[in-house]
Amino acid sequence: MDQIAHQTIQNCQKHSNNQISFLRVNQISDQNEAQIFYCIDCVDDDHDFKGIDYIQIQKIIQQPQSQILQKWPPVNDNTILQKLLQQYQNSDTSNSVVQRITKYFTELKYEINIKIENVQKKILKQALEISFEKEQILQQYKQISQIDKLQQIFQEGKQHSFDVLNNQCKAFLTQIQSQKEEISLQLQNLLDQCCKVKQQADFDTPNKIRIEISSLLENIYFFPQLNQNNINLNYSNLETIMQLVSNKSNFCTCEFLDSLRKNLEKLNPFIEQMEFVNIFQQGREPIKFQEISETKFEEINEFMNHLINLENSQQYSQQIQQSERIQNICKILENKTNFINQNTISFLKGIFSKCYPLMKSIDQIQICDQQEEFNCFQELSDDSLQHLIKLINLKKQFEIRNNFDESETNAIRHQAKRFLYDFKQNELDQILKTFPVFDLIPKENKTNILRNIELVKSDFVDGVQRIQIVKNSDESIEAWINQQQYSGKYKNYAPNCIWDSSLEKEKKYVFRIQFNVNNENSTNFILGLMQKSDFNQNYGYKNKLSCCLKYEQRQIKYKGGYGIDKLTKGDSFRLNMEDMIEMRVWLEGQILEIVDFPNYQYKLELKDELKNNLIDLNDLNLYFYLYYENIKYILKEAFIVNQFIN
Known part of the structure; x- marks a missing residue:
């Protein structure tokens, strides 16, 4: 091979005696004269020769097809070829991986088979322990039924007479019959056990x-x-x-x-075998804490720990409620001038206790600008506070009506100047105008008009024949329906009973009425003002200047719907049968009121849209609308007063 390669290699163009030995594969110029073949002498002549840019020609010729050349082809990073060559040289690892995989599955099958055999043996042993074989069933049956003893009787009967066999069989049958319940129960238990074994096997x-x-x-x-x-x-x-x-x-x-x-x-x-459905409760999902800042998250975490401690520790709860932060807030709530009831205060305290960690900023705030003045109001007695409220309301009324000059305080102020000359008059005027105290003090001047009142019967719906009026020795007047002698057609109709004198518009009237009921049935009372001109023609409540009350469970309660329907004091109008109602009338002042006497806890006023009737209608009189028998209207007191109290 070396000889063949040597014969096929060309000689160098510069050194004709040398064969070319290297091929340049990197840093090749585009110019035609660029030299790409080098011989040994060319290498010596080129002082910039870099072996990494050249590949030996003999390696190209001699390298078998199954080998990777370290410098071919040209690449940006020669480490790629080096690593690829290294992988190639270690290419036998694929065979090793196959062998390892084969070994893994061989061992896996062996281990699984061993495990299956062990589990199978264990479960079969359990099945044998609880199962009933035919022989076991037969043995228990023989024991329960005593069939062996019956067989023995017949086998031995061959040696005895028929009478002996007959007697033995009868005796045994009698014994078995006496045990019939017990034998039946034992056989049923045997049957149940046999069935149960089959049912116990869970193949699912x-x-x-x-x-x-x-x-x-x-x-x-x-x-x-x-x-x-x-x-x-x-x-x-x-x-x-x-x-x-x-x-x-x-x-x-x-x-x-x-x-x-x-x-x-x-x-x-x-x-992945699990079914992830209905993970969260209906309408709920995890709180997205990742979307809030770290500061807010820490506040929430502190708040949750606080709630847990409140729930689990009574001592911790008491510490929070007695903390300075909560106490300072509660002082504001409990100040008398806030008029917050105790239930609301307790409710708010509970909320503040729960929100305690979220209220840290309050510690840095000055709650009251004038602490001493704040404490002064808190130290007021209940009576003093009520007097102060009356003063404020009275001052408000004077400001609305702009009639302080007509007040009792102003009149006394002018009279007192002759005696109070040591005081600065401007400040005295200002104080009395700010606090019109003399208008709070009721005058004793009142005129008793009860002795002058005469109630008369209406011709309307045969009132003259049915109404009973009695004036007592104490001057009180009673009026009621008495139909014992009446046979007319108006038994189910209510007539009017009226004070014969019309009310004067400029005067202030007070009427105190008590009701008397002779049975326990619910009933209604209607009273108020009506026009004298309608006295014998219409029902008294026509002009909507009346108040409707109902008797129920030994109490008089508000029913409403007849004009005096505006509740301005108390939560709901009611009074005991021993008490009276007080009706106040001042036509000129557009006042028509019902209050409870003597407690003055409730007040009903004429609706605003009806008040003009008190001035527009000229012949208004006190009247009673007599509803049923067995109930009495008792006019106990009647006055003309200078002003209404409470």
Whole structure:
């Protein structure tokens, strides 16, 4: 081969006695005169000669077809050819891999077969321990039925007379008959045990395991790069688990998550067998903690730990409630001028306790600008506070009506100037105008008009024949329906009873009425003002200047719908039967009110849209609408007053 190669190689153009030895493969110029062949002397002449740019011609000729040349073809990075050559030289590794794979499956089949044989032996042993063979069933049957004893009687009967055999059989049958219940129970138990053994064999689970083993075997691979697409497609369940575990709220370290992923990847064939449906509760999904800042996340974490401690530790809960932060807030709530009821305060305290970690910024805030003034209001007694409220409301009324000049305080102010000359008059005027205290003090001046009141009966719906009116020794007046002697057609109709004198528009009237009911049935009371001109023609409530009350469970309650329907004090109008209602009338001032007496806890006023009727209608009188028998309206007191109280 060397001789043939030597004969086929051309001589050098520069050194004719030498054969060309090298072919230049890198750094080749595009010019035609560029030299690509070198002999030995050419190498000596070229001081810039680099062996990496040349390949020996003899290697090109002599290199067998199954070899890789280290410098051919030209490449950007010669390490590629070097590594490829190294891989080629170690190409026998493929045979080694095949052998290892073959060995793996040989060992796997052996190990699986051994494992299957061991499990089979164990389960067969269990089956034999609980199963009943034919011989076992027969033996237990013989024992229970005592058939052997019956056979023995017949075998020995050959040696005895017929009577002896007959007596022995009868005796044995009698014995068996006496044991019939017990024998039946024992045979049933034997039958149940035989059936139970067959039913105990569960083939569903082993079949599922066989399918899973088969699926697991199909997932064996040695070349991940060839299975990458399949792996990516079948890692959905694994990724779901990783997303759940790596939720920011779990505070898992990266090391743990990496370790978990690697171990789950090993178990992935099993994991992918699971059905990941309905992972989350209906309408719920994990909180997206990754979308909030680290600061906010830390606040949430602190808040959650706080709630857990509140739930689990009574001592911790008490510490929070007694903390300076909560106490400072509660002082504001509990200040008397806020008028917050205790239930609301307790409710708000609970909320503040829960939100305690989120309220840190309050510690840096000055809650009250004028702490001493704040404390002054807190130290007011309940009576003083109520007087202050009355003053404020009274001042507000004067400002709205712009009539302070007509007030009692202003009148007293002018009178007092003659005696209070030591005080600065401007400041005295300002104080009394700011605090019109004398208008809060009720005058004792009132005129009792009860003795002058005469109630009269209406002709309407035969009221004259049916109404009973009695004036008592204490001057109180009772009015009710008495139909014992009445046979007319209006028994089911309610007549009017009226005070014969029309009310004067400029005067303030107070009427106090008590109701009396002689049975426990629910009933209604209607009273108010009506026009005298309608007295004998219409029902009293026509002009919507009335109040409807109902008797129910020994109480008088508001029913409504007749004009005096605006509740301005209390939560719902009601009073006991021993109490009275007070009706206040001031036509000129457009006041028509019902209050409970003597407690003054509730107040009903005429609706705003009806108040003009008090001025527009000229002949308004007090009236009672007498609903049913067995109920009485008792006018106990009647006054003309200078002003209404409470």
